[in-house]
Amino acid sequence: MTEINKDNGLPFISSFRVNTDLVWQMSRSEKYALIGLLEHLKPNCSVEIGTYQGGSLQVISEFSEKVYSIDISPEPKRTLQPLFDNVEFIVDQSVNVLHDLFKNIEEAGEKLNFVLVDGDHSRKGVHDDLKMILDYPHKNDLVILMHDSYNPQCRKGMKDIDYSSYDNIEYVELDYITGSFWHNGNNREMWGGLALIKVSGNQNTPTEVNESARNSFKVAQLHSIHIIKDKLRFLSPIKKRIYKKLKMRHKADKYFDFEK
Numbered sequence: 032m033t034e035i036n037k038d039n040g041l042p043f044i045s046s047f048r049v050n051t052d053l054v055w056q057m058s059r060s061e062k063y064a065l066i067g068l069l070e071h072l073k074p075n076c077s078v079e080i081g082t083y084q085g086g087s088l089q090v091i092s093e094f095s096e097k098v099y100s101i102d103i104s105p106e107p108k109r110t111l112q113p114l115f116d117n118v119e120f121i122v123d124q125s126v127n128v129l130h131d132l133f134k135n136i137e138e139a140g141e142k143l144n145f146v147l148v149d150g151d152h153s154r155k156g157v158h159d160d161l162k163m164i165l166d167y168p169h170k171n172d173l174v175i176l177m178h179d180s181y182n183p184q185c186r187k188g189m190k191d192i193d194y195s196s197y198d199n200i201e202y203v204e205l206d207y208i209t210g211s212f213w214h215n216g217n218n219r220e221m222w223g224g225l226a227l228i229k230v231s232g233n234q235n236t237p238t239e240v241n242e243s244a245r246n247s248f249k250v251a252q253l254h255s256i257h258i259i260k261d262k263l264r265f266l267s268p269i270k271k272r273i274y275k276k277l278k279m280r281h282k283a284d285k286y287f288d289f290e291k
């Protein structure tokens with residue numbers, strides 16, 4: 032069997048100078064999409080949910096006047112604050128802060144034009160982030176990018192939204208950029224992909240949810256291990272406790288301790 036490419040985001044060739052010291056958890060196509068989109072949008076103000084090591088933040092910061100980047104872990108703020116002049120780091124769970132943040136942005140006279148959702152990847156986490164963003168009465172045109180729309184749980188969270196109940200949504204596409212199967216050596220898992228939702232100040236007709244890669248998604252899902260793994264999700268807290276007891280490093284520990 033041929034060896035699986037451990038990083039399908041490299042090499043990366045672009046006029047945007049990527050700082051490769053900042054780990055960027057996106058595929059090559061997602062990186063190009065984020066750069067191209069933001070280069071065009073040039074947001075007055077952007078919000079990022081899920082900072083991690085600043086990979087995506089470097090692009091958002093470059094093309095936005097002001098950025099608020101939220102992470103549940105204190106590590107991004109500690110390590111990245113000195114690198115970004117126009118970024119305010121918020122250490123909290125996104126759903127605790129989003130509503131007041133949108134209100135403060137508006138009161139400060141800033142215009143929110145872009146949000147990247149890449150924080151809690153559970154079905155409920157994705158749904159709650161997106162619902163909180165859509166429920167706010169935004170006054171400006173807004174583009175929302177949701178990472179990992181190819182992951183079955185994240186996708187379900189996105190599909191749990193009743194888009195027809197909003198009259199300001201112009202466009203929804205779950206496969207704006209298609210994700211991949213067996214991505215970066217994640218055994219038979221589906222990750223990546225960018226969903227795009229466009230909110231506009233104008234009233235729009237009820238929105239159709241586009242899934243341009245639906246067939247590819249379904250075929251990959253049949254061959255994936257998610258069907259089993261998602262059913263065993265309830266064991267996750269027990270697994271975490273066992274890891275802690277055995278002083279083993281859990282996969283999610285990397286978000287709270289960048290040094291190791």
Ligand SMILES: C[S@@+](CC[C@H](N)C(=O)[O-])C[C@H]1O[C@@H](n2cnc3c(N)ncnc32)[C@H](O)[C@@H]1O
Nearest residue numbers: 055056081083086087102103124125150151286
């Ligand atoms: C996949 S990483 C983000 C990757 C980054 N956007 C990039 O492209 O390189 C997810 C991040 O979300 C953070 N996170 C998880 N749950 C969160 C929540 N409920 N609120 C805010 N941040 C959260 C994690 O600590 C982690 O740093």
